[in-house]
Amino acid sequence: MQGRSDQEEVQSKAVYRVQGFTCTNCAAQFEQNVKSLPEVQNAQVNFGASKVTVYGKASIPELEKAGAFEGLKVYPEKETRPIEKKSFWKKRSTITSLVSAAFLSIGWLLGEDSPISTVLFAVSILIGGYELFIKGLKSLTRFNFNMNTLMTIAIIGAAAIGEWLEGATVVLLFAISEALESYSMEKARQSIRSLMNVAPKEATIRRGDKELQVSVDDIQIGDIMVVKPGQKIAMDGTVLKGRSAVNQAAITGESVPVEKEPGGDVFAGTLNEEGLLEVEVTKRVEDTTIAKIIHLVEEAQAEKAPSQAFVDRFAQYYTPAIMLLALGIALIPPLFMGGAWGEWIYRGLALLVVGCPCALVISTPVSIVTAIGNAAKNGVLIKGGIHLEEAGALTVIAFDKTGTLTKGVPVVTNIVRLQGPEEDELLSIAAAIEKGSQHPLASAIVRKAAEINTATKEATDFTSITGKGAKAFVDGVLYYIGSPRLFDDIKPLESIVSEQIQQLQKQGKTVMVLGTELEVYGLIAVADEIRPSSREVIRKLHALGITKTVMLTGDNQATAEAIGRQVGIGEVKAELLPQHKLESIKSLKELGKVGMIGDGVNDAPALASADVGIAMGGAGTDTALETADIALMADDLTKLPYTIKLSRSTLGIIKQNITFSLIIKAVALLLIVPGWLTLWMAIFADMGATLIVTLNSLRLLKIKE
Template structure:
């Protein structure tokens, strides 16, 4: 009967770390056991991140009981892991050594006295018991429940071998299986190392000033607005804003940038970054669970739990494959002796060999270990991939669209030219600045900065009747006169005799240089032109070239700018196509248009005003995810640094992951097929069957670990 429980407010959701997972199958059994515990409403295991999230009430002791079948160890989410010591010294491996010694001694005794002698038989039996004790417990329990997993298949095979007098083979299978499990444990720990290293980046306590006191405070007790003192050579424990001091910080842990970044008053800083030279005082802006580093760790762990399309295929295949193998083994053991006069012990032996070789370990682990490794590696390199599905999709991309401002360009516009036609230049710039102070347009900030540099006091100007003209500019009254500030298009509409040809020519010349032209004027005449340019990132041209080299068919630049400015920038960086004068909804519609015909399209933007287009693309890529919650939430992939150079690396990693997953699946199935074909002439022995299974699992895991070596 399924348990009926009512959800109440006090039944909180809690996460625990789990030590000892070796395969997805045992993670599934543990999840099932925990779900059956009294007080637990729901439990979800994340195999990749080695953790379990529980809704309801239970204790660590109860959880460890539920995981006793695999000797799992449970600890709190923020508790530090206990050092397990060197791999070869670990407790679970000692029984393998004893079992192996007993096998060697028994084999020697068998050579001396003959295989049928009681001494080697006792030795083999002890070897089987010591090496396979925990395996038999699990296998027999499953057998009673008619659950046919790897442990059940192995238990039946070993006990069957012993029953027909193949003691030596039974003991060999036990040892090879134990070695296989130990190596699987080791390689999965290695795959998870990226997450563990991320967790250990930031300190667990910090020096905090409260009033006149300076004290070391655990990060859990640090409050927002506390003042954190960071000395040279120390790592920051919390996110915050610098309120005193100047220094350079190594932000590689968060953004993947190896070059230290200068920080001074009012600059944002992140937990886990290294203060290199100056003394800093930082006002804490986020609690420990909300820091950028905590978010990265959480998102990476969630991503590792998400099933990739290839994993879904493997899971579906394994669901039918294992029962199929059991039926085949049974038919092979029974039909030849019953209907063809075959020898019972020989055909039972062959049936047992099929059971052993049929274990789908290598196949089941082929995808998750690749996904865990790749997502962990990308996080260390400053790229946050939010799931296996996005990792796979990035490898199939054919078209990449870029938002111009803040992606291809730096997003910090500056005034480059001021051309006056009537009146004093300083006075006109002061009026323009006073009007633009009420504007939300990104280019307004460039004019305000220019006025500040020239020492103009725009605050002394009284602006009345300010009004925004959507998509074209603004108008306002200054000293009784109505002024307009906006695009040349606005003045084409309001001037009775249109724009004079010489001014038109001047505007076109500036636009062809990649500059955006803003016009100040009245209803009767144009008073001045102000040209503003957004500096192109040094890396943009090189990145676009690299993307074409790695097989991206088309790169598109999307911008709200006029066509002349867009073309000047587009040609400079080498994109295949330029789309200008677009509103946010136009960008969204264009992305939808690109996706027609099942084309894989990525949209790269800053994650704020590009949110609809990012969500609509096959893969949404946000720039500068560090400190930007919108980017982390909206995008499928976040480039933590404000740098496009991580994009070719992401595509390379994705393609390498896809290739390795395909290699793993193909190899796992091929080795099973070869082993099954060896049954026909009777060449498949039990130890060869387990060796094939163990070898396949090990090769698949080691092949996946190659993803740790993918660099930019």
């Protein structure tokens, strides 16, 4: 029964896309309205991604009724629907604003004291502020003191004390402010929209002797997809026939096309540039890499960064406080100090207008949405505002060696026969044992044996020896292969052998020893080529103010130090088992915020323990996408300095936005004391602050590598 109830709970969750959000306050109001529906247990609105998650039962008409105050349109998440693009001049809000502005202008030209002007100002207020008043009065009846409530009280109050011109001016400026906020969020969301439109909606599928155009929703795993030159690839899959260069910029941010041949993986949304490819589909449309990226980016926008959580908490108390203060200013001086009612009510209304938390509330989310969208377009997946902020605060970065600082494709460079079997047979024995291992060094030996076509041998009773090597029976003899440390426990190495090992290690090579419990037969040296970009990346990180870079590796000390010197890394910690890497991360945390970068599969405990876990080569690697805080989609280390730079810029802009918003409010509040702040100045200050904050946030779109 328990299983059934859990299943029902999962089935009761539904996600919908929403069209028409204009501001964070409206999104919050919509969320409250949905929560109050009779059969809804809970609801969560993702303002950045324009989505609502409903727990319980609610029909689309019910949801649209809950958003009727804003004219919201709702449809299922998986339904593909074109974005309604209305000309700015054809939007209802634009038309009403223009008509309102016309009446205001005519009234002003006739003179503020003219009775006709008063009528024109009143008409201007009604036309421009009608929707605002409906929202504000509904909020007021629910004791929900949001931006619409503050503005409605201020405008009605201005009219009540005869300040018709100021009331009409406030309505018009507020409409302009709303339009600017809506525009800035749409601009920020375009990065995600561009991702959603990357992959084609149809593909050419070969079934029998026929080639059919099939919707991606109807394509099954195992179908053969035909991709012609110049076409976009519609589904993730594996190349069966053909060779071509594929532009993967949409997924990985790489500008240089990648060569694909039979056995190579391709991703939905990438562009086939040259040859004809036949691809076996390996994932359904909802499981493709681009689909996962879009989902994770949208979820990332819903996760509140620490600064946003602070702003939300602040605004929760700030708005009611402003209303109480405004009420006090309007009532206390006339009642107890002999002040003029009209003058002090006017000051109270000015405080209500300037107290609107628009700029403050939008200061963080627009920055986070813009930065995460920009990162996704450049092949960096940041899985939440908290990770974006944490990355900007990093002072220490730890690197895994294999596959991160190096290419991760080691090759055999030396085979040293000490005694016993000849070199070819030594390699054949080593390859037989290493076939059972998943270690990159093992694959280098297997590849070398295949390359020189050694005699094939079979190993039995294979056993991995964690962090040291492996053992197995070959031709009835128990052989050991692994690091020199392995033989410290079996048969200590002679000094002449140790000297040979050290010479090879000083050249940056990793040495494996092959032997039995009685004899050591040979040495196999393997080198992993350093990425050309590694040294430059380390230099850029130090230039960005990263105080310490550390390499954590299971490799021997001499090899690790040789590679460390070549890439310019600050400190090398070698001969580490996975638990030692975890301990190293914990100790590094005493120096500051620590980031760990690896391949997202190995060293999972260290990645999880770091303040920010960064995975290399996230494209096609489900583990990296799911476990890392940040995934560099390309196998490209140069994305790391860009990520740090973007994160720091985002942190800086958020701080600038919050500080600027609070200073503007403080200055405006001080101007109320001598009575210098007019209503139109108050709304202009609020609108100006909102505009500056949003434009400042949109600067994040321009940050490049």
